[in-house]
Amino acid sequence: MSMQTKRLKVLEQPCCAPGAPPLRPEIAEGLARRFKALSDPTRVAIVNRLAGADEVCVCDFTLRLQLSQPTVSHHLRVLREAGLIEVSRKRGTWVFYRLVPEAVEQLAFALGGAPTPEGVLATAERTVAW
Amino acid sequence: MSMQTKRLKVLEQPCCAPGAPPLRPEIAEGLARRFKALSDPTRVAIVNRLAGADEVCVCDFTLRLQLSQPTVSHHLRVLREAGLIEVSRKRGTWVFYRLVPEAVEQLAFALGGAPTPEGVLATAERTVAW
DNA sequence: CGTTTGCATCGACATTTATCAATGTATCAG
DNA sequence: CTGATACATTGATAAATGTCGATGCAAACG
Structure with a gap:
């Protein structure tokens, strides 16, 4: 057993869909902390870009995003x-991130x-019927 | 056709799961705005409570949450x-909210x-295998 | 009518956050 | 070793945010 023990600190139960059971406060805090990480358009864009590739160099972000390098790093x-x-x-001075x-x-x-079968996909043909 | 035309302003495509296509900036902004609404523990608790009932009175929140009434209203x-x-x-001076x-x-x-079949459920037996 | 009750809004304040310039720190090229 | 490159960290600042007391407002009660 290599040190690869996956730690899953928080939240393995639904919270916000109809029928969800009451949440303990610390769980709500953990969820809020993660949602806060996604509460900025730049960070959503970063995650989105990482979702479309295996890994992405930081230099890629500093180029695309119209922000200073420290801000991207932040x-x-x-x-x-x-x-x-x-x-x-x-690799060298390059740093690569992944999702x-x-x-x-x-x-x-x-x-x-619902848990996605493969954790992949979910294409755009669910363009919603409304 | 009663006035029931559902408006879905933003975001009907995946953004953050592996394989997601690139997002237009305004979509990322719309997503970030909604995630920001969930970026506070109190608000996660509110949504969670609403998920467990058809509707909840504001007075219920002001009682349970350890916060002033204006803060709850905020x-x-x-x-x-x-x-x-x-x-x-x-009803009278009471106001009820729903999810x-x-x-x-x-x-x-x-x-x-994945879109949940009934929009309900998703029980806790998905307690993760790790 | 006046009073009370439930909720929204306003104004103020302390904390957090997004941002940048400047600086620090490895790693690579000569 | 010297310089350059890629990224992280620090410090500063303006803006946003969570919180509360005070106030406003509409509905119900007497």
Whole structure:
């Protein structure tokens, strides 16, 4: 057993979909902390970009996003400390980040989303009937 | 055709699950705005309570939450303006709020959660295998 | 009518947050 | 070793946010 024990600190129960059971305060706090990591458009864009690739170089973000390099670094830190992303690799002076799919899944599950079969996909043909 | 045309302003595509397509900036902003509504423990607790009942009186929140009445009213306003909750009924001086399930589903879907068949349930036996 | 009750709004305040310039720190190229 | 590059950290600042007391307002009660 290599040190690969997956730690899942918080929240494995739905909270916000109809029928959800009452939440203990600390669970609500943990959820709020993760939602806060996604409460900024730049960070949503970062997560979205990471969702479309295996890993992305920080330099990619500093190029695309119209923000200073420290600001980008700040947003990456917030997402990292929320457990939504992690450093996947360092090559020379480059740093690559990747998504932590389990963390995103937990949030989706908390919101009542059924666990996706493969954790992948969910294409756009669910363009909603309304 | 009664006035029941459902308006779904924003975001009907996944954003943050592996394989998600690139997001237009305004979509990322709309998502961030809704996540921000859930970025506070009190508001998560409110949504959670609303998820467990058809409707809940404001007086119920002011009693349970350890906060002043104006503060509770503030949080309800934030959630309401985010489209996550709405006033369901007014009886005398009482005001009742209810969840807007479609709004929560949208967020779950954006995070890669498969659309729940009935919009209900998602029990706790998905206590994760880890 | 006046009073009470439940909730919203306003004004004030302390804390947090997003942002940038400046600086620190590895890593690579010469 | 020297310089350059990529990223992180620090410090500062303006804006946003959570909180509360005071006030406003509409509905019910007497």
